[in-house]
Structure formats: structure tokens, C-alpha cells
Amino acid sequence: MLRYAAARLVSLCLSLIAASLVIFAVIEVIPGDPAAFMLGLNAEPDTVAALREELGLNGSLPARYLGWVGGMVRGDFGLSYTYRVPVAELVAQRLWVSLPLAALALALSTLIAVPVGVIAAARRGRAADYGIMGVAQLGIAVPNFWFAMLLVLVFAVKLHWFSAGGFPGWEAGVIPALKALSLPAVALALPQAAILARVTRSALIETLGQDYIRTARAKGLSARQAIRRHALRNALIPVLTIIGLQFSFLLAGAIIIENVFYLPGLGRLIFQGITQRDLVVVESVVMLLVFAVIVVTFLVDIAYAAADPRLRHRR
Structure with a gap:
């Protein structure tokens, strides 16, 4: 029974890793800039750039993925762009x-x-x-x-x-x-x-x-x-x-x-x-x-x- 449970646990972990990769990849390929969307069509480029920096959108994809996964492991789901409150809340x-x-x-x-x-x-x-x-x-x-x-x-x-x-x-x-x-x-x-x-x-x-x-x-x-x-x-x-x-x-x-x-x-x-x-x-x-x-x-x-x-x- 323990061997069976351990095998299923390994499968669970692999499934979670695969799911996180797919979710992150799908979200990243959605067209449009979140910062520009939040500020509107008439926003100045420097304002958009500052918001992108605040939201952490300028980092590389691997760094952003690892930061996202690491935060979830610690119970930190990030800060909502729209509500400006923690996602966990x-x-x-x-x-x-x-x-x-x-x-x-x-x-x-x-x-x-x-x-x-x-x-x-x-x-x-x-x-x-x-x-x-x-x-x-x-x-x-x-x-x-x-x-x-x-x-x-x-x-x-x-x-x-x-x-x-x-x-x-x-x-x-x-x-x-x-x-x-x-x-x-x-x-x-x-x-x-x-x-x-x-x-x-x-x-x-x-x-x-x-x-x-x-x-x-x-x-x-x-x-x-x-x-x-x-x-x-x-x-x-x-x-x-x-x-x-x-x-x-x-x-x-x-x-x-x-x-x-x-x-x-x-x-x-x-x-x-x-x-x-x-x-x-x-x-x-x-x-x-x-x-x-x-x-x-x-x-x-x-x-x-x-x-x-x-x-x-x-x-």
C-alpha cells in the first residue's frame, strides 16, 4: 500500500508541474499588454513602462515562472492587479x-x-x-x-x-x-x-x-x-x-x-x-x-x- 501511495504521489507532483507549465504558457501567449490595458488607450509610454516594472512584467519568462511557482509553494499567490489586494485573500x-x-x-x-x-x-x-x-x-x-x-x-x-x-x-x-x-x-x-x-x-x-x-x-x-x-x-x-x-x-x-x-x-x-x-x-x-x-x-x-x-x- 505504501509503495502504491508513493507512486501515486510522484504522479501527483509530476501532474502539478506539467499543469503549472501549461497554465503559465497559455496565460503568457494571450495577446495584449496588461499594463496598457489597465491604464487605458491614452496612457503615456513611460507610465506604462513604470507599471510594467511594478508588476514584474519585464523579467524573463523563466524567472517569472519560477517566482510564481515559488510564491505559491510559500502560500504567496501574488498581488491582484485590479483589486490591489493579495490573491490569497x-x-x-x-x-x-x-x-x-x-x-x-x-x-x-x-x-x-x-x-x-x-x-x-x-x-x-x-x-x-x-x-x-x-x-x-x-x-x-x-x-x-x-x-x-x-x-x-x-x-x-x-x-x-x-x-x-x-x-x-x-x-x-x-x-x-x-x-x-x-x-x-x-x-x-x-x-x-x-x-x-x-x-x-x-x-x-x-x-x-x-x-x-x-x-x-x-x-x-x-x-x-x-x-x-x-x-x-x-x-x-x-x-x-x-x-x-x-x-x-x-x-x-x-x-x-x-x-x-x-x-x-x-x-x-x-x-x-x-x-x-x-x-x-x-x-x-x-x-x-x-x-x-x-x-x-x-x-x-x-x-x-x-x-x-x-x-x-x-x-
Whole structure:
């Protein structure tokens, strides 16, 4: 187990290095001068040059890359060009919106998908199975931002049950904050629930075809008892893997939803950094999200190996 964990840790470090190189290279090839963009079209050349020097844009690319990576290792993400505050402070503020939103969406997705997937697998080939899988396919095909706008139109504009956007802050109370996150969480959760339901159904159908399930049925267990006592436990191993990966996606992939609902989260911070050419914010936040995705994937791999010892011995 330790050898497997060490190998996965080395892979994690290599992935982080590769991701940092790609992110830095992509940000650097974006056309336009950030200093000129911040000062406007009528700025004097010497003023632009002074701002470039202040922002550290005159250094060589290797020096700037090493300085950026070294700062992140020390916990220093740099100073935002636009907000003139440390990026770490911006991330800490926005994380209290994005993290609860991702957790709430993941909880809703799991609570919907697992029972639905089990019902579809238990009624394989019947009307219920076809209906559930048809709805799941529709949920995968429909863009989440279109669904988000539909939720706003129905529940905010027509019924006035929820606000159309914004976030009151946790200091306003847990209930108002969770109410503001409800529609965005549903918009994020339903497409992920459709994917997870299909995975649950496939894993459970494969498990139900194993010999030990047939043996359990031959000993007198009903189909429901065989699923609850034996099949579901083994079928949940790949399902848990997908759930871990979905949390990473929900944390890093809510940019459009946060903009639809005007939520001050990490996704909206990235969007604002791109539009304002705030390279330090974009580089640091994207790298932080990549780090979160890779770490969650690493933890899922370790948990998967702990549950299935055969993975530790595979080359």
C-alpha cells in the first residue's frame, strides 16, 4: 500500500508541474499588454513602462515562472492587479461560496442518482428503466446554464420563491445563504446526477451478473435482498470514484453558473480576472483549482486501492 501511495504521489507532483507549465504558457501567449490595458488607450509610454516594472512584467519568462511557482509553494499567490489586494485573500473570500455550492450540488446529485440508478438496474429492460435512462440522457444533453436560466425564470421571476441571483453572505444567516445557493446547486446537480445514475445502473447490472449473486438468489434471497445485502456494496466502488471526480468538477467548473446567478465565487473571480487581464489572479486561481482536482483524484485512488487490494499489485 505504501509503495502504491508513493507512486501515486510522484504522479501527483509530476501532474502539478506539467499543469503549472501549461497554465503559465497559455496565460503568457494571450495577446495584449496588461499594463496598457489597465491604464487605458491614452496612457503615456513611460507610465506604462513604470507599471510594467511594478508588476514584474519585464523579467524573463523563466524567472517569472519560477517566482510564481515559488510564491505559491510559500502560500504567496501574488498581488491582484485590479483589486490591489493579495490573491490569497480574494481566494479565501470566494472559497466560502464555491466550496458550499459544490458540496450542496454533490449531495443533491448523490441523493438523486444512486436510488434512481438502483431502480433502473433492478427493473432492467422494463418501462421504468427506459424512462429513467431517457430522462438521464436528456439531463446530460441539456446545458446546465440553460437549465439555470429556466430555474430563474420559473422559481424567481414567476413564483418568487427564490432570488434571481446574488449572495447575502454567511453573516446574514445560514438559511438565507443556503436559499441563495439552492437554485445554483440544483442547476449543477441535475446534469451530474444524470451521469451518476447511468454509472450506478451499469455498475449494478454488472454486479448482478456475478456468480455469488446467483448463488445468493439460489439460497432463497429475493432480488431486493440480494441487491441490498451483496450487490449494492460492490457496485458502489466505481460509483464512489465518480463521486470524487464530480466534486472536483463542481468546484472547478461552476464558472458559468456563478455568472448566471451573480455569485461571488472562484468561478466568477476567474471570469473577472480574464476580462480585466488580471494575470496573477487567473494563473493563481486556475492553478489552485487544478491542485484541488489532482488532490481529490489522488485521494480517490488511495481509497479505491484500499477497498480493492488487487489495484495495488497491478503494474
